[in-house]
Amino acid sequence: MKLLEDRIRKDGIVKAGNILKVDSFLNHQMDVKLFREMGKEWKRLFKDAGVNKILTIEASGIGIACVVAEEFDVPVVFAKKTQSLNIDGDVYSSKVTSFTKKKVYDIMVSKKYLSPEDRVLIIDDFLANGCAVDGLSDLIVESGATLVGVGIAIEKGFQTGGKVLRDKGIHLESLAIVESMNDETGEIIFREQ
Amino acid sequence: MKLLEDRIRKDGIVKAGNILKVDSFLNHQMDVKLFREMGKEWKRLFKDAGVNKILTIEASGIGIACVVAEEFDVPVVFAKKTQSLNIDGDVYSSKVTSFTKKKVYDIMVSKKYLSPEDRVLIIDDFLANGCAVDGLSDLIVESGATLVGVGIAIEKGFQTGGKVLRDKGIHLESLAIVESMNDETGEIIFREQ
Numbered sequence: 001m002k003l004l005e006d007r008i009r010k011d012g013i014v015k016a017g018n019i020l021k022v023d024s025f026l027n028h029q030m031d032v033k034l035f036r037e038m039g040k041e042w043k044r045l046f047k048d049a050g051v052n053k054i055l056t057i058e059a060s061g062i063g064i065a066c067v068v069a070e071e072f073d074v075p076v077v078f079a080k081k082t083q084s085l086n087i088d089g090d091v092y093s094s095k096v097t098s099f100t101k102k103k104v105y106d107i108m109v110s111k112k113y114l115s116p117e118d119r120v121l122i123i124d125d126f127l128a129n130g131c132a133v134d135g136l137s138d139l140i141v142e143s144g145a146t147l148v149g150v151g152i153a154i155e156k157g158f159q160t161g162g163k164v165l166r167d168k169g170i171h172l173e174s175l176a177i178v179e180s181m182n183d184e185t186g187e188i189i190f191r192e193q
Numbered sequence: 194m195k196l197l198e199d200r201i202r203k204d205g206i207v208k209a210g211n212i213l214k215v216d217s218f219l220n221h222q223m224d225v226k227l228f229r230e231m232g233k234e235w236k237r238l239f240k241d242a243g244v245n246k247i248l249t250i251e252a253s254g255i256g257i258a259c260v261v262a263e264e265f266d267v268p269v270v271f272a273k274k275t276q277s278l279n280i281d282g283d284v285y286s287s288k289v290t291s292f293t294k295k296k297v298y299d300i301m302v303s304k305k306y307l308s309p310e311d312r313v314l315i316i317d318d319f320l321a322n323g324c325a326v327d328g329l330s331d332l333i334v335e336s337g338a339t340l341v342g343v344g345i346a347i348e349k350g351f352q353t354g355g356k357v358l359r360d361k362g363i364h365l366e367s368l369a370i371v372e373s374m375n376d377e378t379g380e381i382i383f384r385e386q
Contacts, residue, residue, distance in 0.1 A: 029306040030255075030269040032262045058252035062223075063269060066256035069225045076223040076256060113222040 001041050001175040004153065005190050007034060008176055014183045018156065026153060027060035027125050035067035038175055042123070042151040043071040045173045049148040051121040053077060055114070055140065057096070057107060057132050064153060065123040072121070077114065079107040079136060094138035097131045109139050116144035127152040127174060130161025154178065157191050194234050194368040197346065198383050200227060205381060207374045211349065213381070219346060220253035220318050225260055231368055232261035235316070235344040238366045239265075242341040244314040246270060248307070248333065250289070250300060250325050257346060258316040265314070270307065272300040272329060287331035290324045300328050307336035320345040320367060323354025347371060350384050 013021040025031040051072050056065035057079045069076045081096075082105070091108040098105065114120070122136050133150055140147045147170065155162045155174035165172045177191035206214040218224040244265050249258035250272045262269045274289075275298070284301040291298065307313070315329050326343055333340045340363065348355045348367035358365045370384035 023303065024305065025268075028270065028273070028303060030259060030262075030271070032259050032269060033266075035259065036263065059255060059271065059273070062252060062255040063259035063271075066223060066225050066228065066259050067263070069223075070229065070260070073226075075218075076225060077221065078223070078252065078256075080221070080252070110216065110221055112217065 001038065003034070003037055004176045007031075008154065008178075008190075009188060012188060014181045014186050014188060016183045018158070018181070020154065020156070020178065020181060020188070022125075022154065026064075030063045032063070032067055035064050036071075038064065038153060039068035039071040041175060042068055042121075042173060046072075046121055046149050046151065046171070049121065049171070050119045051148055053114070053118045053120050053145075054123050055079065055109070055120050055136055056123045057081070057136060060126075061124040064125060068123055068151070077109055079109050079139060081105050081107055092139040092142040094135040094142075096135035097129075107135050107139070109143075111143070114139060114143035114145050118143070118145035119148045120145050121148055122150045123152075124150075125153045127155040127161045127165075127172075128159045130159075130164055133161065133165065149173065151175075194231065196227070196230055197369045200224075201347065201369055201371075201383075202381055207376045207379050207381060209376045211351070211374070213347065213349070213371065213374060215318075215347065219257075223256045225256070228257050228260035229264075231257065231346060232264040234368060235261055235314075235366060236264040239314055239342050239344065239364070242314065242364070243312045244341055246307075246311045246313050246338075247316050248272065248302070248313050248329055249316045250274070250329060253319075254317040257318060261316055261344070270302055272302050272332060274298050274300055285332040285335045287328040287335075289328035290322075300332070302332050302336075304336070307332060307338050309337035311336070311338035312341045313338050314341055315343045316345075317343075318346045320348040320354045320358075320365075321352045323352075323357055326354065326358065342366065344368075 093108040149171040152174040155177045157177040179191045181188045286301040342364040345367040348370045350370040374381045
């Protein structure tokens with residue numbers, strides 16, 4: 001998606017350790033007008049998937065997912081990362097390893113909000129090694145729902161997550177795929193799509 | 194806001210310990226159509242406030258804030274609850290005590306995303322003792338920005354947060370104020386507004 005690639009080139013900052021900071025528009029400060037355009041693009045790409053629920057994970061996926069959900073006219077469910085007193089014990093759960101925070105955490109969704117009738121589109125800001133999507137997929141499988149696709153804002157194409165999902169036959173649509181980036185020059189090369 | 198009160202009566206669940214569960218539409222599964230109507234109402238209530246940024250706190254405020262931000266045509270910034278490797282050290286920070294999780298945590302916003310030119314509307318899902326809003330206000334004061342108002346989905350009117358904010362002269366607009374609730378009968382009484 002050229003609009004997103006252009007924005008990443010303009011405002012993204014490449015840091016050592018393969019870190020791409022896009023917190024000025026995607027995951028700390030959030031440009032909701034950009035999210036709206038991303039939502040329209042995913043709606044176009046998944047228009048025949050029969051999506052009736054969007055699943056994401058706290059925290060940075062939630063804003064994108066909510067704007068996107070309006071395009072599909074469906075509710076959003078977000079997986080929570082820690083046990084809260086406000087969540088019933090009756091949950092689907094899995095584990096995720098965070099690339100940026102370098103730790104393993106539990107994720108969970110109340111059993112009330114995923115069921116076999118659900119056709120779920122996963123939305124998240126980043127795809128790197130794919131651990132977050134794997135964890136969310138576990139919750140979907142456990143619930144008997146159907147995973148109909150995965151929409152990612154920025155895929156790190158030099159890590160394995162995207163390839164693994166595509167090899168499994170999962171319909172993955174990453175709006176920008178970073179093929180390589182250079183923290184000395186700041187240059188970012190995107191995969192042709 | 195009658196639409197929100199009706200929804201709380203229909204789908205909210207009163208639990209012992211003054212807990213009101215609204216996770217079927219507000220803060221776990223999220224009804225973005227409802228968020229859109231809430232956004233329109235806050236836009237009406239804060240139309241003269243010159244809002245140019247919305248500030249919220251992860252995780253459950255983010256979805257509401259993003260939909261609301263479209264009504265105001267401004268960006269959202271969300272305060273993060275834990276240090277992430279993706280956040281620069283240069284942050285405004287404060288502390289918040291969580292009512293539901295019964296613990297104290299640090300919150301922070303990058304100094305890049307709050308500045309003296311900002312006229313900030315705080316948006317959050319719940320107001321009880323007001324600790325989250327206090328913490329967010331600290332960040333705004335520290336940055337030199339102006340707090341122009343606070344928009345809350347559900348205020349627990351029997352706790353002190355709302356009164357304290359109003360006594361300080363802060364423009365607070367809670368779309369539903371729960372005056373009392375009964376976990377045995379499930380009855381919820383709202384304050385007339």
